Amino acid sequence: MWPSHCKTFYCSEMKRAYTNPISSVNYQDYETLVRLAWTEDCPEEDITSVSLFSPDKQAVANLNSREQGILCGIGVLEVLNHLTGDTIQTEFYKKDGEFFQKGETLLKIQGSLVSILRVERILLNFLQYLSGISTRTYEVVQKYGQEGLMILDTRKTLPGYRKLSKYAVYCGGGSNHRLNLSEMAMIKDNHLALYSSSHEPVYKIQTRFPGRLIEVEIDELSQLEDAITSGADVILLDNFSLEDSQKAYSILKQKAPNMQIEFSGGITPERLEVLSKFSGAGVSMGYLTHTTRFLDLGLDIE
Incomplete structure (x- = not known):
């Protein structure tokens, strides 16, 4: 859906960044x-x-x-x-x-x-x-953000073009995920491979870098309860099936309504149609910059 006249795109209600929006460059x-x-x-x-x-x-x-x-x-x-x-x-x-x-x-x-x-x-x-x-x-x-999804970029950008690419996403009405590894902590599967739970990694980051946002990535429904009680700010559901996404979303809304939910994993516009029912969730899309x-x-x- 394109506007019938020239205008600047503004997103008035939805949050536009996890940390600092790339709303300008110099x-x-x-x-x-x-x-x-x-x-x-x-x-x-x-x-x-x-x-x-x-x-x-x-x-x-x-x-x-x-x-x-x-x-x-x-x-x-x-x-x-x-x-x-x-x-x-x-x-x-x-x-x-x-x-x-x-x-x-x-x-x-x-x-x-x-x-x-x-x-x-x-x-x-x-x-x-x-x-x-x-x-x-x-x-x-325009198609899916109006359904209540926060459309996020990723770090999948051409080397050197990170900030400009994220600025371009923002200019198009999208939202910015973390700019770099220093801005926000993200505990991924390769980190959790060395721990039996997400609790200790979250605690260590909170102790060393108090006040920084922490995201925990999980790829199985069985990890959800541990992630909810870890003290993280964001839970990332990576490559979840639709059935498991629905279960995880319902559990999170009941047990941790203030925790940010994010979906990721090869998400294209076609998959957004399915995810649009999860209002308020973030969807990280490398698609925005690498395709x-x-x-x-x-x-x-x-």
Whole structure:
């Protein structure tokens, strides 16, 4: 379901993060990646453009959408402008998190033609990738988030792109799971393999890092009672069958109504249809970031 007019997506009621939402990013969040892309794309000179155009040749280019979506990633232009020696200027018609229709102009760049051509592919790579994540997230949240599910991202992101990818999820209306291993504790099966119960690991983390959220992952219904009494804040039901999910959800609502419930394990939009009955639960989806495609955007010289 797409809006009939341009708007920014806001989630007014539902919680948007377990810890700190990635609701904004800054110059430094883009800089390292953009500098790597800059060197990778043109280690010496753009031999085509410098051969065809003089350095003082000016031009105007428009970023046009070739399909509808949710915009994300315009902060990349601040770094690119700096790398060109401030030889380009940008006028934005849309902001991150705003919906656009097919055929809309999203921003205008003017200045040195050689510089515009130099930044074109880097600009598109960032905007198409991040807008692809935002758009995919928006589609999922619009259909299933309204059913009461908290649609969460994961740490399954391209190396170096973690914060930007999670920002893109947030721009699409999704919610953020932990950003990194330092932000929140998550006791997984590989941790529990060395313990007979989740109680001792939870206690050790609470003692060493008081105040940090703790999540316990279980993959069998038989582990549920132990997890409930462990003192954890979140219980993750990993790869549970529908029948066991229903049983675990009912037990948790009765015995630990304030404990956050989360589902995970290869969850796609099709599986969300089944999970939508578990109102208030979180659903972590690597799908949001590791199966995304580039949105179709193009930079056109006037």
